[in-house]
Amino acid sequence: MSSIQDKFPRALWVRLFIYIALGHVFGGFLYLLFEVGANSAK
8 A cells, every 4th residue: 555645745744834834924904903903093
């Protein structure tokens, strides 16, 4: 039985990791914007 890493090339895993990391950074940035906006509106 082959592992999952044998089915996908290494570049795909690197790209997937980068997309997930950038997605989390972008989501955190949006969350920070909404938090600052909510606190400044009070």
